[in-house]
Amino acid sequence: MSGEPVQQPAVQMVNIEKYFGLVNALKDINLTVGKNEIVGLIGDNGAGKSTLVKILTGVFPPSSGQMFIAGNPVDFHTYSVQRAHDMGIETVYQDKSLGEKQALWRNFFVGREVTYPFGFINVNKEKEIANEIMINTIGFRGKGITVDSKVSKLSGGERQGVAIGRAMHFDAELIILDEPTVALSLKEVRKVLNFVHQIKEGGKACIYISHDMQDVYEISDRFIIIDRGEIVSSIEKKDISLSALDAFLLDYAHGLKDRE
Numbered sequence: 001m002s003g004e005p006v007q008q009p010a011v012q013m014v015n016i017e018k019y020f021g022l023v024n025a026l027k028d029i030n031l032t033v034g035k036n037e038i039v040g041l042i043g044d045n046g047a048g049k050s051t052l053v054k055i056l057t058g059v060f061p062p063s064s065g066q067m068f069i070a071g072n073p074v075d076f077h078t079y080s081v082q083r084a085h086d087m088g089i090e091t092v093y094q095d096k097s098l099g100e101k102q103a104l105w106r107n108f109f110v111g112r113e114v115t116y117p118f119g120f121i122n123v124n125k126e127k128e129i130a131n132e133i134m135i136n137t138i139g140f141r142g143k144g145i146t147v148d149s150k151v152s153k154l155s156g157g158e159r160q161g162v163a164i165g166r167a168m169h170f171d172a173e174l175i176i177l178d179e180p181t182v183a184l185s186l187k188e189v190r191k192v193l194n195f196v197h198q199i200k201e202g203g204k205a206c207i208y209i210s211h212d213m214q215d216v217y218e219i220s221d222r223f224i225i226i227d228r229g230e231i232v233s234s235i236e237k238k239d240i241s242l243s244a245l246d247a248f249l250l251d252y253a254h255g256l257k258d259r260e
């Protein structure tokens, strides 16, 4: 018996089902993401990845099932995007999630202003924190970008970095990245992957969704494969090589075809 406290997983989904009318988008999903774990969520178009993310992030409730965040049960009657934030679930949408014309520092605090006791926004404090996040949390260096720069000056990868830094600063339990590298150049993709490495170093959990298997493989500790609304496999990276994972996915797809 060790005296260590039990570490609750970052998030746990139990028997989650989702119907859109007659479409059964998620079937009996049981999924656990540990603290400090990066999970690659893999599946074809229409498999149910985004639906799963939307339930996690409070966009809509499941048809049935339970969810726990850091061990705390989620009440789906009151769960919302705001509530998900409060409970530590953050997501980074494609570049449009950052206000284009805003200065960078403002962007960190949308909806969560740092105020004086009278309610005025503490601009200096916000800038100071934003600068700290940029330099220390996400390692933004040089190239003339400061907290006063307009978001529109940032590259796609840098925007992802800012959003990830923001999520980390607000002490997210789980950061969800759904196709964060779509439409980015290779160099920018590299930046995003480096930011994701920072998530892990910061001791946070992450669900990473991408069609690029090489990226998913590099970044993840574990792969969860979802097909037509069902989790069909969960594989630790240490138990499979990239080529074996690719082969597994191909075989799986072929196996399904053969049975049709």
Ligand SMILES: Nc1ncnc2c1ncn2[C@@H]1O[C@H](COP(=O)(O)OP(=O)(O)O)[C@@H](O)[C@H]1O
Residues within 6 Å of the ligand: 020, 023, 025, 043, 044, 045, 046, 047, 048, 049, 050, 051, 052
């Ligand atoms: N808002 C919605 N209304 C109706 N059907 C939906 C809706 N969102 C997703 N679906 C259906 O649910 C299934 C899963 O979709 P989705 O979660 O977007 O898959 P993925 O992100 O893996 O491509 C698909 O069959 C899709 O058509």
Ligand SMILES: [Mg+2]
Residues within 6 Å of the ligand: 049, 050, 051
């Ligand atoms: Mg999707």
